[in-house]
Amino acid sequence: MVTANAPLALTPANVRLLDQQFDKFPTEKVLAWAWERFGAKAAVGTSFQGAGLVMLHLAKQAGIQFPVFTLDTGLLFPETLELKKRLEDFYGFQIESLEPDLTVEEQADVSGPELWKREPDLCCTMRKVLPLQGKLADLDCWITGLRRQQSDTRASIGIIELYAFDEATGRDIVKLNPMANWSREAVWQYLKDNKIPYNPLQDQGYRSIGCWPCTKRTGSGEDERAGRWTGFNKVECGIHTFLPKKVDFQI
Numbered sequence: 001m002v003t004a005n006a007p008l009a010l011t012p013a014n015v016r017l018l019d020q021q022f023d024k025f026p027t028e029k030v031l032a033w034a035w036e037r038f039g040a041k042a043a044v045g046t047s048f049q050g051a052g053l054v055m056l057h058l059a060k061q062a063g064i065q066f067p068v069f070t071l072d073t074g075l076l077f078p079e080t081l082e083l084k085k086r087l088e089d090f091y092g093f094q095i096e097s098l099e100p101d102l103t104v105e106e107q108a109d110v111s112g113p114e115l116w117k118r119e120p121d122l123c124c125t126m127r128k129v130l131p132l133q134g135k136l137a138d139l140d141c142w143i144t145g146l147r148r149q150q151s152d153t154r155a156s157i158g159i160i161e162l163y164a165f166d167e168a169t170g171r172d173i174v175k176l177n178p179m180a181n182w183s184r185e186a187v188w189q190y191l192k193d194n195k196i197p198y199n200p201l202q203d204q205g206y207r208s209i210g211c212w213p214c215t216k217r218t219g220s221g222e223d224e225r226a227g228r229w230t231g232f233n234k235v236e237c238g239i240h241t242f243l244p245k246k247v248d249f250q251i
């Protein structure tokens with residue numbers, strides 16, 4: 001049997017076994033495993049959706065201080081930028097902002113104005129994926145607040161997954177989704193019970209909040225992420241799809 005704290009080689013087969021165990025663990029125990037295994041080479045990436053905020057609180061309650069970062073595209077809502085400051089005060093740590101190489105204005109000079117209206121995939125690559133890729137180069141474990149209930153594209157995510165970060169060198173990276181099996185209702189109950197600051201746009205019908213040009217309110221019967229990239233056949237920005245997932249689970 002695999003034990004959570006054993007210094008296992010993180011092969012696809014072992015990651016699959018860990019995933020089966022982690023699905024039954026309390027979230028704090030998964031976070032503790034990552035802290036023990038990776039220390040500060042594990043970091044939380046958050047866009048300040050509810051699940052990420054719960055996860056940061058659970059880690060803090062457990063005495064765990066992962067580095068935390070966010071992708072500041074230059075196109076975030078003012079409410080989101082304000083929330084970042086409120087969260088830094090609430091949690092008592094700084095949140096690193098990763099920025100694209102080009103400002104929005106410089107991108108307009110290079111690629112034309114409002115690229116998000118014409119080529120949102122390219123815009124997301126420039127403003128989200130590339131900055132993230134640079135950050136992940138320094139990490140062994142990337143921790144997210146993804147939940148399976150958010151959308152069809154996330155319905156089968158693991159609590160722990162393994163990705164090929166650099167196929168040329170064979171370097172892999174672990175992706176941890178400790179909130180994968182939380183419901184939206186449980187997340188919001190936890191946030192309210194613990195008086196955790198959250199984005200006020202949530203109370204105005206925005207259930208998944210990204211850049212202002214690509215975020216709309218959603219109806220109650222829609223997926224939480226239905227308000228993202230309305231009018232395009234696009235449901236993910238690319239940060240969760242650009243790395244090849246290791247799927248060979250044969251030892």
Ligand code: SF4
Binds near residue numbers: 073115
């Ligand atoms: S979400 Fe929209 S504005 Fe933000 S990086 Fe992607 S395409 Fe550009």
